[in-house]
Amino acid sequence: MSLPMFLAHGSLGPYDELIFLGVSVVFLVMMGISWFTSRTEEPPADAPPLDTAAPKNRSEERFRLD
Amino acid sequence: MSKTFFAQRKLSVSRFCSLPLSNALGRGWGGVAALQRRLLPLALFLLLAGLLFPQPAAAHGYLLRAMPEDRAVLERPPVRLQYWFSEDLERDFSTVHLRDQNGTILATGRVSDENQALMTLRVPPDLPNGAYIVELRTAFASDGHVVAESRVFFVGEEVGDVAGQAANARAHPLEIVWRTITLSSTMLLFGLFTLYAGVMVPAWGSPVHRSGWLPPRVMNRLNWLIGAALAAVFAGNALALVQQTMTFFNVDFAAALNPELWSVVRIGSRFGDAWNARMVFLLIVAGMFAASVVLRKANPATVRPVLTANAWVMALVIGTFSVTSHAAGSQVLPWVGIAVDWLHGVGVGFWVGGLAALVLVLPAALRPYTDDARRLALLAALRRFSRYAVASLVVVVASGIYSASNWIATPNDLTQTSFGGALLLKLLLVAGLVGLGALHHVALNPKRYARFAALIRPITGFIGTLRLEVVVALLVLISVGQLSATPVPVPEDAGQDITPPSATQALDDMQVSVTLSPGGPGVNTYDVVVTRENIPVEALNVRLRLVNPNADWRSIWLTAEAVGGGLYVAAGPEIDAPGQWWTLVDLGQGEAMQRLAFAWDIQAEAAITQTRAPSVSNLVALAVVIAALAWVVYPWAADFYRRLDLNPTNVTVAVGATAATVFLLALGFVILQQTQQRYQARLNPPPQVVNAVLPDQDSLQRGQTLFEEACTAWPNSRDFLALRRELPLLRDDALYMALDEGWRGLRGCDDLTDAQRWDVVNYLRTLDL
Numbered sequence: 001m002s003l004p005m006f007l008a009h010g011s012l013g014p015y016d017e018l019i020f021l022g023v024s025v026v027f028l029v030m031m032g033i034s035w036f037t038s039r040t041e042e043p044p045a046d047a048p049p050l051d052t053a054a055p056k057n058r059s060e061e062r063f064r065l066d
Numbered sequence: 067m068s069k070t071f072f073a074q075r076k077l078s079v080s081r082f083c084s085l086p087l088s089n090a091l092g093r094g095w096g097g098v099a100a101l102q103r104r105l106l107p108l109a110l111f112l113l114l115a116g117l118l119f120p121q122p123a124a125a126h127g128y129l130l131r132a133m134p135e136d137r138a139v140l141e142r143p144p145v146r147l148q149y150w151f152s153e154d155l156e157r158d159f160s161t162v163h164l165r166d167q168n169g170t171i172l173a174t175g176r177v178s179d180e181n182q183a184l185m186t187l188r189v190p191p192d193l194p195n196g197a198y199i200v201e202l203r204t205a206f207a208s209d210g211h212v213v214a215e216s217r218v219f220f221v222g223e224e225v226g227d228v229a230g231q232a233a234n235a236r237a238h239p240l241e242i243v244w245r246t247i248t249l250s251s252t253m254l255l256f257g258l259f260t261l262y263a264g265v266m267v268p269a270w271g272s273p274v275h276r277s278g279w280l281p282p283r284v285m286n287r288l289n290w291l292i293g294a295a296l297a298a299v300f301a302g303n304a305l306a307l308v309q310q311t312m313t314f315f316n317v318d319f320a321a322a323l324n325p326e327l328w329s330v331v332r333i334g335s336r337f338g339d340a341w342n343a344r345m346v347f348l349l350i351v352a353g354m355f356a357a358s359v360v361l362r363k364a365n366p367a368t369v370r371p372v373l374t375a376n377a378w379v380m381a382l383v384i385g386t387f388s389v390t391s392h393a394a395g396s397q398v399l400p401w402v403g404i405a406v407d408w409l410h411g412v413g414v415g416f417w418v419g420g421l422a423a424l425v426l427v428l429p430a431a432l433r434p435y436t437d438d439a440r441r442l443a444l445l446a447a448l449r450r451f452s453r454y455a456v457a458s459l460v461v462v463v464a465s466g467i468y469s470a471s472n473w474i475a476t477p478n479d480l481t482q483t484s485f486g487g488a489l490l491l492k493l494l495l496v497a498g499l500v501g502l503g504a505l506h507h508v509a510l511n512p513k514r515y516a517r518f519a520a521l522i523r524p525i526t527g528f529i530g531t532l533r534l535e536v537v538v539a540l541l542v543l544i545s546v547g548q549l550s551a552t553p554v555p556v557p558e559d560a561g562q563d564i565t566p567p568s569a570t571q572a573l574d575d576m577q578v579s580v581t582l583s584p585g586g587p588g589v590n591t592y593d594v595v596v597t598r599e600n601i602p603v604e605a606l607n608v609r610l611r612l613v614n615p616n617a618d619w620r621s622i623w624l625t626a627e628a629v630g631g632g633l634y635v636a637a638g639p640e641i642d643a644p645g646q647w648w649t650l651v652d653l654g655q656g657e658a659m660q661r662l663a664f665a666w667d668i669q670a671e672a673a674i675t676q677t678r679a680p681s682v683s684n685l686v687a688l689a690v691v692i693a694a695l696a697w698v699v700y701p702w703a704a705d706f707y708r709r710l711d712l713n714p715t716n717v718t719v720a721v722g723a724t725a726a727t728v729f730l731l732a733l734g735f736v737i738l739q740q741t742q743q744r745y746q747a748r749l750n751p752p753p754q755v756v757n758a759v760l761p762d763q764d765s766l767q768r769g770q771t772l773f774e775e776a777c778t779a780w781p782n783s784r785d786f787l788a789l790r791r792e793l794p795l796l797r798d799d800a801l802y803m804a805l806d807e808g809w810r811g812l813r814g815c816d817d818l819t820d821a822q823r824w825d826v827v828n829y830l831r832t833l834d835l
Contacts, residue, residue, distance in 0.1 A: 024382060031378035038263070038374040039367060063446035065270040065281050065431060
């Protein structure tokens with residue numbers, strides 16, 4: 001079965017359209033997954049302060065911006 | 067976007083621009099400020115210099131073989147001109163003209179129907195002695211670059227004052243503009259989205275800020291930067307389409323704005339395919355971003371998912387550049403080349419784009435803080451970014467080594483070509499960038515690198531050195547643009563002068579010349595020129611058959627198309643291996659055909675190869691890329707490993723299932739290979755005896771006489787009729803054995819020597835029904 005060529009004019013081989021579309025679909029799926037996970041995911045818990053004088057939400061790893 | 071957004075945007079920008087360097091740099095790093103002040107104008111100067119003085123020869127493809135060679139002196143005019151290139155050409159935008167010494171166009175050629183990397187032109191008959199100029203205008207499909215050059219050949223004797231012009235493909239200034247704009251804005255967009263998701267939210271985020279988890283001042287700065295970068299990337303792509311239209315149609319800017327022209331480029335070229343895909347992805351990004359801005363108050367929960375998800379789409383946008391990069395024209399594993407180039411682009415986006423995004427966002431983020439709070443806020447972001455930057459750097463260096471290994475085959479390629487020079491310049495700038503990054507990495511881990519304390523003492527404020535890093539990164543991007551627009555080194559074996567196999571035989575009062583071009587294994591054109599007393603003979607029926615006697619294989623009969631001037635042309639991939647080959651030519655008028663047979667010794671070197679096997683350096687570089695990727699994903703893999711329930715039962719099942727899967731896959735592969743080999747061996751086994759007699763007209767006449775004398779019982783037998791029907795399926799060795807031992811009801815023919823038997827076999831071949 002000959003596939004209609006609509007991307008890259010088949011210049012990179014007979015299945016370049018399928019490969020390009022496959023990669024695009026994979027990335028768009030990853031986009032969807034990251035969309036849903038980022039809706040519910042919490043930022044990392046505030047690390048314990050290195051400096052006891054510092055407020056609890058401040059360290060060299062995490063600093064909650066006001 | 068609301069007035070507040072614009073008002074805050076204006077305020078943020080003005081504050082960022084007026085941020086005193088001394089504050090940002092910290093005390094004791096005045097040298098950085100001075101250096102930065104010098105480098106900024108230098109970067110701008112280089113950018114302008116790049117625009118004003120475009121680099122020559124931007125195309126990525128090159129000429130592999132020319133027939134005739136440049137300045138060739140030919141005794142007789144050629145039948146056709148053929149030029150093989152290293153990459154496919156755009157069929158609609160590539161032309162070749164043949165001119166005489168007065169500049170008159172004698173003929174026009176185009177890309178071959180059989181081979182998209184071949185330009186061919188039919189030379190008019192009766193070309194008088196003199197000098198002829200061939201004008202080539204080739205548009206390479208991989209990147210849309212167009213090269214114009216002219217070459218000369220002479221018929222009779224050389225004329226001294228006629229010369230061709232070497233490839234004169236100066237990069238279009240507009241191309242450098244759009245490449246700089248699109249590359250910078252694409253990298254910045256990718257950096258902004260990845261920095262937001264991977265650094266800003268984890269380091270600074272809080273659900274208190276419902277819209278995007280970051281304070282409004284930071285979100286406003288982000289939105290402004292994303293909006294500006296999107297506007298720039300759309301503008302750059304619009305310019306790209308116009309410039310490509312100018313290049314393909316050889317028209318000026320105003321003419322290229324005509325939709326009838328640019329729509330042809332958009333729809334009818336590989337550049338257009340990549341452009342279309344890029345625009346679709348960018349529209350997705352822009353649409354989602356616009357929705358997040360509009361809904362940021364009504365539905366603030368959408369902001370973070372939108373910005374996070376857009377990073378994936380921007381990775382696809384970067385991929386569209388790889389499809390039209392040097393890698394797409396690589397002769398070594400082009401798909402791997404494209405993938406590695408994409409990896410390289412994504413790494414640069416993380417590193418350089420993220421760095422630029424960080425420097426542009428920091429002033430807004432750190433504005434309310436001073437002293438230790440400012441330091442902690444900065445460190446929280448820098449520590450996270452540093453991890454990404456180091457991982458990206460490793461990937462960028464490894465993938466860069468692989469990409470270079472595609473084009474740099476010898477030390478001379480690095481030191482004596484413009485591509486090598488551009489690569490060295492880029493490496494020098496990247497080394498500077500790596501040095502600055504290393505200083506930051508050390509400064510972020512002072513306890514771990516206590517021995518370098520003196521080196522990092524001046525780095526107290528970070529922002530100053532980060533800006534310096536961005537300036538160097540800008541220089542790197544300019545050098546990347548230069549490298550993209552620089553022709554790759556042409557391999558030493560390209561453009562070799564190999565004369566195509568050609569022979570002439572007499573048939574009655576006609577002269578018949580056959581030429582195989584290029585004459586090596588692969589797709590060839592078969593030119594048959596028939597003349598009578600130097601006058602072309604037209605209206606003949608001509609057919610050809612290619613025979614490999616050692617494999618006892620013959621092609622179907624190919625009908626040669628009459629193209630005028632006594633030239634009859636066929637083409638195909640029949641010759642698939644070096645060695646001895648025959649071309650059988652039947653020609654005549656009506657049913658009466660006469661036979662000519664030509665024997666060739668096909669050389670492997672004559673093949674036009676657009677692909678080659680990876681070298682050791684390619685494979686080593688690929689291994690480096692894989693190792694770099696493994697190193698980058700190791701923390702995630704280790705984390706995944708720690709979460710596994712590794713009790714003995716699970717481990718046993720997992721190892722057993724993996725081993726069984728690998729074993730079955732390997733077994734399936736081996737069985738498939740063996741079955742295929744057995745099928746091929748059964749389909750076309752090595753002949754038991756090899757036909758040693760060329761089936762020319764003499765052999766056919768001898769064979770007919772011998773057949774009539776020695777095989778007297780055959781013509782009247784019904785089995786002979788069956789044999790004639792099955793001739794297309796019977797190989798020469800089977801016919802030879804049939805003459806010796808008989809076939810079905812036919813008895814063997816009497817007293818024939820080996821040579822005579824082959825004559826009869828050749829004759830029998832003419833009797834197929």
